[in-house]
Amino acid sequence: MSVLEIKSHIEKETETEIRQILQEAETEAHSIIENAKKKVAAILEEHKQKRTFENLAKERSELAILRMTQKAELTKVKAEWLDRAFEEAEKRLNDFMKDTRSPAHKDFLTGLVVEGAIKMSGSRFVVLADSQVSGFLKKTLKSISKRISEAKGGEIELQLMSKPNTPAGVILQSADRHQYYNNTLEARLSATRQRLGGELYSLLFREGE
Amino acid sequence: MSIEIEELTRLVEEEKRAEHKIEQARRNAEGMIKRAREEANEIMRETESSLASLQAQTHVQKEFEEKKRQIEQEHKRKISSLNKLAEKNLEKAVKIIINDVLGVEY
Numbered sequence: 224m225s226v227l228e229i230k231s232h233i234e235k236e237t238e239t240e241i242r243q244i245l246q247e248a249e250t251e252a253h254s255i256i257e258n259a260k261k262k263v264a265a266i267l268e269e270h271k272q273k274r275t276f277e278n279l280a281k282e283r284s285e286l287a288i289l290r291m292t293q294k295a296e297l298t299k300v301k302a303e304w305l306d307r308a309f310e311e312a313e314k315r316l317n318d319f320m321k322d323t324r325s326p327a328h329k330d331f332l333t334g335l336v337v338e339g340a341i342k343m344s345g346s347r348f349v350v351l352a353d354s355q356v357s358g359f360l361k362k363t364l365k366s367i368s369k370r371i372s373e374a375k376g377g378e379i380e381l382q383l384m385s386k387p388n389t390p391a392g393v394i395l396q397s398a399d400r401h402q403y404y405n406n407t408l409e410a411r412l413s414a415t416r417q418r419l420g421g422e423l424y425s426l427l428f429r430e431g432e
Numbered sequence: 433m434s435i436e437i438e439e440l441t442r443l444v445e446e447e448k449r450a451e452h453k454i455e456q457a458r459r460n461a462e463g464m465i466k467r468a469r470e471e472a473n474e475i476m477r478e479t480e481s482s483l484a485s486l487q488a489q490t491h492v493q494k495e496f497e498e499k500k501r502q503i504e505q506e507h508k509r510k511i512s513s514l515n516k517l518a519e520k521n522l523e524k525a526v527k528i529i530i531n532d533v534l535g536v537e538y
Contacts, residue, residue, distance in 0.1 A: 226439040230446050237450035241457040248461030252468030259472030263479045270483055282496050289500065293507045300511055304518040311522070312529035319534075327534075334536030341537075408533065415532040423525050427518045 304427050309416060316408055320391045323355065332356055332393070333367055339395035339404040340371045340379065347380045347398035356393065357385035 224232075322328050340348050350360060360367065360383055368381045382398070392407030 226443060229443055233443075233446050233450050237453055240454055244454070244457045244461045245464075248464045252464050255465065255468040255472050256475070259475045263475055266479055266483070278493060278496075282493070285496075285500070286503070289503060293503075296507075297510065297514070300514055301518075304514075304522070305525075307518075308522055308525040309529060312526045312533070315526065315530060316533055319530075331534055331536065338536040411533045412529070415529055419528065419532060423528060426528070427521045427525050428514055429521060430517060 301424060301428065305420065305424055308423060308427065309412060313408075313412055316412070317391065320408060323359065329359065329363075332359060333363060333370075335393045335406040336360065336367050336381075336395065337370050337374065339393065339406045340381070341374050343395060343397060343402050343404050345397045345399075345402070346375070346377060347382075349382045349384050349396045349398060351384050351386045351389055351394040351396065352392075353387060353389045354385045356389075356391075357383055360393075 319325075319328060319331075336350055339350075350357075352360060364381060364383060368379060371379050371381065380398070390407040390409045392409070392411065394407060395404040396402070
């Protein structure tokens, strides 16, 4: 091989090696940037998914709180109407109890004593009432005793006791004080509420009647 | 110097120039890779800073706000409807209570 040929060979080999070095470097540089872009795309996608999930969870939680609050408000509105119905009924019943001359009022008082005595066991009872009710019952004590005796199927003994500040209505006690029956207006309203509360609830919010 | 030695010397110099060129190409290649790494780092930094600013933004979800508004309106309508029904049925309920309280059993 001549010197010129060797020189040419060296130049050729050098060019080839330089081209290879630069090509490899270009490939690596391109790969570095492409990898960075892929990483960015993955980070953005992950971030997007995370935000979507967080927003969804936040929305669901807000809606759940809103619905619970609304449910509580509905329950409150319904309970207030039931209270209002009982308040109105109590007001009218108190007016009724003040009308001492009406036959219905007298019948009711008699009925309170008879009902209480029938529901209790035994034959000797004490009726506690305020002075006004006691005054009325005193006049009709014999007939009331007779009605109770007939209903219970045996003689009974009824004693009246005037007790100021007794709520409207009567309280019955057995003579041995072991039993008592609260037949005041207050107790009867409370029993009605317990017994009919659900029915009244439905009635108040029923449509089309 | 004989001709052979002169030629050999030129060849050695040629070899040195070649090595120099290759060395220069390697430096260029390293520079190219270094710039690519810097560019990649810059891309990552920009992404991180844009994510931070995204998180600070208040995300207004119009669709959700609209849904909430509709639920609230529906609730108001329901309350109003319940009040109307109760107003209408109150008297019946009061009468039932009074009848039950006055209805003594004997």
